[in-house]
Amino acid sequence: MNIRTIQWQKNKIKFIDQTKLPLKLKYFYARDIESIWQAIKAMKVRGAPALGAMAALGVYLGVKNSRAKNFSGFGKELNKVISFLASCRPTARNLFWGLERMLSVASSNQEKPISVIKKMLFKEAQSIIEQDRLICRKIGYYGEKLIKNNDKILTICNAGILATIDYGTALGVIYRAKQEGKDIEVFACETRPMLQGARLTTWELKKKGIGVTLICDSMAATLMQQGRINKVITGADRIALNGDTANKIGTYNLAVLSCYHKIPFYVAAPKSTFDLRIKEGKDIPIEHRSAKEVTELFFKRPIAAKNIKVFNPAFDVTPNKLITAIITDKGIIRPPYIKNIKKMIATRID
Amino acid sequence: MNIRTIQWQKNKIKFIDQTKLPLKLKYFYARDIESIWQAIKAMKVRGAPALGAMAALGVYLGVKNSRAKNFSGFGKELNKVISFLASCRPTARNLFWGLERMLSVASSNQEKPISVIKKMLFKEAQSIIEQDRLICRKIGYYGEKLIKNNDKILTICNAGILATIDYGTALGVIYRAKQEGKDIEVFACETRPMLQGARLTTWELKKKGIGVTLICDSMAATLMQQGRINKVITGADRIALNGDTANKIGTYNLAVLSCYHKIPFYVAAPKSTFDLRIKEGKDIPIEHRSAKEVTELFFKRPIAAKNIKVFNPAFDVTPNKLITAIITDKGIIRPPYIKNIKKMIATRID
Numbered sequence: 068m069n070i071r072t073i074q075w076q077k078n079k080i081k082f083i084d085q086t087k088l089p090l091k092l093k094y095f096y097a098r099d100i101e102s103i104w105q106a107i108k109a110m111k112v113r114g115a116p117a118l119g120a121m122a123a124l125g126v127y128l129g130v131k132n133s134r135a136k137n138f139s140g141f142g143k144e145l146n147k148v149i150s151f152l153a154s155c156r157p158t159a160r161n162l163f164w165g166l167e168r169m170l171s172v173a174s175s176n177q178e179k180p181i182s183v184i185k186k187m188l189f190k191e192a193q194s195i196i197e198q199d200r201l202i203c204r205k206i207g208y209y210g211e212k213l214i215k216n217n218d219k220i221l222t223i224c225n226a227g228i229l230a231t232i233d234y235g236t237a238l239g240v241i242y243r244a245k246q247e248g249k250d251i252e253v254f255a256c257e258t259r260p261m262l263q264g265a266r267l268t269t270w271e272l273k274k275k276g277i278g279v280t281l282i283c284d285s286m287a288a289t290l291m292q293q294g295r296i297n298k299v300i301t302g303a304d305r306i307a308l309n310g311d312t313a314n315k316i317g318t319y320n321l322a323v324l325s326c327y328h329k330i331p332f333y334v335a336a337p338k339s340t341f342d343l344r345i346k347e348g349k350d351i352p353i354e355h356r357s358a359k360e361v362t363e364l365f366f367k368r369p370i371a372a373k374n375i376k377v378f379n380p381a382f383d384v385t386p387n388k389l390i391t392a393i394i395t396d397k398g399i400i401r402p403p404y405i406k407n408i409k410k411m412i413a414t415r416i417d
Numbered sequence: 418m419n420i421r422t423i424q425w426q427k428n429k430i431k432f433i434d435q436t437k438l439p440l441k442l443k444y445f446y447a448r449d450i451e452s453i454w455q456a457i458k459a460m461k462v463r464g465a466p467a468l469g470a471m472a473a474l475g476v477y478l479g480v481k482n483s484r485a486k487n488f489s490g491f492g493k494e495l496n497k498v499i500s501f502l503a504s505c506r507p508t509a510r511n512l513f514w515g516l517e518r519m520l521s522v523a524s525s526n527q528e529k530p531i532s533v534i535k536k537m538l539f540k541e542a543q544s545i546i547e548q549d550r551l552i553c554r555k556i557g558y559y560g561e562k563l564i565k566n567n568d569k570i571l572t573i574c575n576a577g578i579l580a581t582i583d584y585g586t587a588l589g590v591i592y593r594a595k596q597e598g599k600d601i602e603v604f605a606c607e608t609r610p611m612l613q614g615a616r617l618t619t620w621e622l623k624k625k626g627i628g629v630t631l632i633c634d635s636m637a638a639t640l641m642q643q644g645r646i647n648k649v650i651t652g653a654d655r656i657a658l659n660g661d662t663a664n665k666i667g668t669y670n671l672a673v674l675s676c677y678h679k680i681p682f683y684v685a686a687p688k689s690t691f692d693l694r695i696k697e698g699k700d701i702p703i704e705h706r707s708a709k710e711v712t713e714l715f716f717k718r719p720i721a722a723k724n725i726k727v728f729n730p731a732f733d734v735t736p737n738k739l740i741t742a743i744i745t746d747k748g749i750i751r752p753p754y755i756k757n758i759k760k761m762i763a764t765r766i767d
Contacts, residue, residue, distance in 0.1 A: 089722045223635075254728070257711065259609060259633040262720050265712070269722040280726040281711055283609040284635040285667030289733045292669060317635030319642060320674065327673045361607065361631055362615070364714045370612050372439045372619040376630040378604070383639040 070274065071233045073112065073120050075193065078131075080124045084111045085229055085263075089270040100129040100148055107155045107162075110261060114230020115304045115340055116199050119161030123192035125152050126169040131185055138177040141184065145173055157352040158313055158382045160305035164339040165195060196232055202337045203234035205396035210240030210300070210335055213394070216249045218297045221287055223256040224315035225267035226302025226335065236335040237300040238271070240394060245277060253279045254296065256287060258315060260360040260379065284317050291328040299325050300394075303336035310387030310404030311348025312336075316380055322389035334385075335394040341412045348384035356381050420624065421583050423462065423470050425543065428481075430474045434461045435579055435613075439620040450479040450498055457505045457512075460611060464580020465654045465690055466549050469511030473542035475502050476519040481535055488527040491534065495523055507702040508663055508732045510655040514689040515545060546582055552687045553584035555746035560590030560650070560685055563744070566599045568647045571637055573606040574665035575617035576652025576685065578625075586685040587650040588621070590744060595627060602628045604646065608665060609634055610710040610729065634667050641678040649675050650744075653686035660737030660754030661698025662686075666730055672739035684735075685744040691762045698734035706731050 073082040076096075084095040086109060095111055097103045103125040106112055112121055129148030135141035149166045156162060172191045176184055214220070220241060224230075227238030235242065241251050253272055258264035265281055272279040282290065290296050299321050305313045312318070312334050325332035345351055358377035363369050371377075393400040393408075400407045423432040426446075434445040436459060445461055447453045453475040456462055462471055479498030485491035499516045506512060522541045526534055564570070570591060574580075577588030585592065591601050603622055608614035615631055622629040632640065640646050649671050655663040662668070662684050675682035695701055708727035713719050721727075743750040743758075750757045 090719065256635075257609070257721075259607070259635060265721040269725045273722045273725060278726070279722075280728050281721050282728045283666070283711055284633070285606075285609060285670050286728055286730065286733075288670035288673055289666065289730060290728065292733070316633070316639065320635050320638035320670070323638055323674055323677045324670065327677060361633055365718070365720075368715070368717070369440065370715075371607075371615040371631050372623045372629075375619045375623060376628075378630050378632045378636055378640065380636065380639060383636075383642070 069233065070228050070271065072117055072229050073124070073196065073232060075124060080121070080128060082112050082121070083229065085113060085267060086111050088266050097128065100125050100151060103128065104151065104155050113263070114225060115159040115161040115302065116203070116231040116236065116337060117229070118156070118159050119165035119339055120196050120199055120232060122152050122162045122165030123169050123195045126166060127188045127192045130188065133181065135181055138181070141181050142173065142177065145170065156354055158304045158354045160342045161339050168195060199232045200234060202396040203231050203236060203239045206236050206335050206337065206394055207234065207239035207243030209398050210333070210394035211243040211247055213298070213333065213392070213399070214240065214244040214249055214251065215297070218249070219252045219254065219295055221254045221256065221290065221296045221299045221321065222268065223264060223301050223317050223321055224258045225263040227268060227271045229267045229271055230302060236302045236337065238268070240300055240335055241277060242275060251277060253277055254290060255279050255281050256284045256317060256321070257281060258317060259284055263315070284320070287321055288324050291324055291330060296330055298331050298333065300333045300335055303334050303340050304382055305345070305351050306334070306336060306341045306393065307345040307348050307351060308343045308405060308408060309347055310390055310393060310408060311351070312385045312390060313348065313351040313353065313382045314385065316383050319383040319385045322385040326389050331391040332389060333392055333394055334390055337396050338412055341408065343413050348386060351384060353384070354381040355379055419583065420578050420621065422467055422579055423474070423546065423582060425474060430471070430478060432462050432471070433579065435463060435617060436461050438616050447478065450475050450501060453478065454501065454505050463613070464575060465509040465511040465652065466553070466581040466586065466687060467579070468506070468509050469515035469689055470546050470549055470582060472502050472512045472515030473519050473545045476516060477538045477542045480538065483531065485531055488531070491531050492523065492527065495520065506704055508654045508704045510692045511689050518545060549582045550584060552746040553581050553586060553589045556586050556685050556687065556744055557584065557589035557593030559748050560683070560744035561593040561597055563648070563683065563742070563749070564590065564594040564599055564601065565647070568599070569602045569604065569645055571604045571606065571640070571646045571649045571671065572618065573614060573651050573667050573671060574608045575613040577618060577621045579617045579621055580652060586652045586687065588618070590650055590685055591627060592625060602630070604630050604632055604640060606632060606634045606637055606667060606671070608667060613665070634670070637671055638674050641674055641680060646680055648681050648683065650683045650685055653684050653690050654732055655695070655701050656684070656686060656691045656743065657695040657698050657701060658693045658755060658758060659697055660740055660743060660752070660758060661701070662735045662740060663698065663701040663703065663732045664735065666733050669733040669735045672735040676739050681741040682739060683742055683744055684740055687746050688762055691758065693763050698736060701734060703734070704731040705729055
């Protein structure tokens with residue numbers, strides 16, 4: 068079964084409404100940027116690479132009906148759309164990267180007619196989508212070499228098909244390993260509070276025929292203690308110049324556990340997740356989300372005393388020293404990270 | 418507000434139905450051992466010390482209407498009741514300890530009339546309850562000395578009033594510290610899958626006027642990374658001769674995190690939680706529970722793909738080397754544990 072998370076269809080963005088999974092596979096059609104903003108905020112679509120693609124398509128959707136006659140007017144509308152979409156979620160680098168790519172196309176073609184610029188923006192958004200498909204497969208290609216037959220791999224959140232266009236980063240590595248004939252067993256952390264591991268990762272791994280065991284986040288330590296995990300692979304939302312990595316809350320916990328149990332800890336992410344202007348993880352902006360995500364089970368039933376304080380960061384930061392290697396579409400990056408990230412990521416234009 | 422978890426009332430055991438918290442404070446009345454067994458299995462009542470008290474009262478409830486004329490018949494009935502209650506949950510030592518205390522009273526008084534033995538069993542169960550109240554206060558007395566003003570304390574599951582008769586072990590230490598005028602802030606791990614931290618610990622801490630912040634289990638690492646936790650205190654379900662401690666799943670995770678972040682990690686438990694016949698943690702029987710606890714949010718709504726494997730141990734084992742000290746009703750036990758546990762626990766009759 069081929070699953071495609073996001074696509075452009077008949078003047079609309081068609082994407083899987085991930086809040087409905089695993090109960091049903093339902094598509095959502097966005098016709099305006101307000102509904103994109105809401106969809107991203109509510110995590111109907113999520114995952115750093117998917118957000119990059121959504122941002123790009125969103126920019127096109129936001130300006131395609133512009134009536135501006137010149138670039139001065141068009142540029143203002145474009146900037147407004149971009150600022151609006153940028154205000155949605157603060158952590159994932161790819162969202163901003165997608166917006167910047169679109170801005171760059173427009174800016175460097177401002178002498179062209181608006182109708183041409185619009186076409187170029189559409190082409191750029193489509194190109195980001197097609198590139199994501201290729202990039203994920205490259206991550207899979209490089210990452211697969213780290214995987215051994217019969218590996219038991221722990222992952223958190225969802226860094227699979229549903230976090231990208233159709234393949235995944237961390238899970239892409241596993242899909243490629245399977246394709247190469249390796250038997251893999253995956254342990255999926257449920258990933259409280261929004262349960263992306265339970266809802267999304269188990270769903271897509273099952274569709275892809277990969278053996279998966281669901282655990283609560285607190286159980287990873289026990290599996291490691293019992294020698295039942297060989298590797299941890301996670302995605303990333305933003306990677307600093309020194310390799311410090313922001314990813315779904317709970318990732319840092321797994322990195323500490325991996326260090327203690329001497330298990331390799333890998334991050335898988337495309338070049339677009341790197342933010343080389345940010346030197347260290349402590350400077351990555353971390354989104355804090357509604358207390359209700361924690362105090363109410365999917366906003367339905369209270370599970371805690373009323374009016375208590377809640378700490379609900381959506382992401383945490385794993386320091387580079389806990390990361391064995393970063394699997395990218397350009398190859399595997401190992402320590403020393405500043406040097407090797409510069410070499411692999413900063414100096415290449417593609 | 419005084420909360421009393423378990424009490425004997427008019428020929429019934431009256432106890433708080435903890436599955437109804439925090440939505441409502443509702444009592445359950447057990448008139449027979451089958452309903453006790455079900456209540457313990459379903460975690461209407463839970464917490465190692467509370468299970469010790471329930472077991473004792475349960476034994477009395479199970480034999481009080483015995484028509485046996487001699488000890489031969491009575492002893493058979495008694496053993497049947499004890500075996501039945503012992504089959505309920507395997508990990509918490511206190512359950513078995515409560516049953517053994519009851520058996521011992523009957524066995525050493527078998528020459529007495531059955532009616533007298535019944536009265537002695539009732540007295541023994543009541544005495545276990547009264548002792549629990551005193552023991553928890555002793556744990557609080559010793560443990561409080563470890564707490565500094567303005568400490569930020571992380572805990573998991575519920576080791577409070579609701580896990581005992583009316584005071585708590587880990588939370589008893591905090592209640593005593595508050596009584597001594599110390600300002601404490603508690604971070605409560607929600608404790609998936611059954612959410613005892615979210616449902617029970619926030620509820621009772623709020624009732625007791627202690628500041629509490631709820632977190633998902635995966636967020637503890639981030640709080641520690643940010644220097645926002647001074648101490649971790651947990652309860653225990655069974656402690657081996659060498660200090661290895663079985664407690665709610667997720668405890669071992671916190672112990673590893675505490676070690677990595679150099680934060681003291683304390684276990685608080687009464688003498689009755691020690692099992693000196695078990696030399697190491699690996700020999701403690703660990704209960705695995707229904708997959709539905711993980712795959713369905715409180716058995717109401719599926720949150721994972723259908724028919725996937727689930728790993729759901731109810732407890733984990735923290736090795737002694739990760740435990741800074743064990744706070745007991747006999748005093749604080751520090752390493753070397755085998756020597757000091759023998760000294761403090763094994764050699765004292767009281």
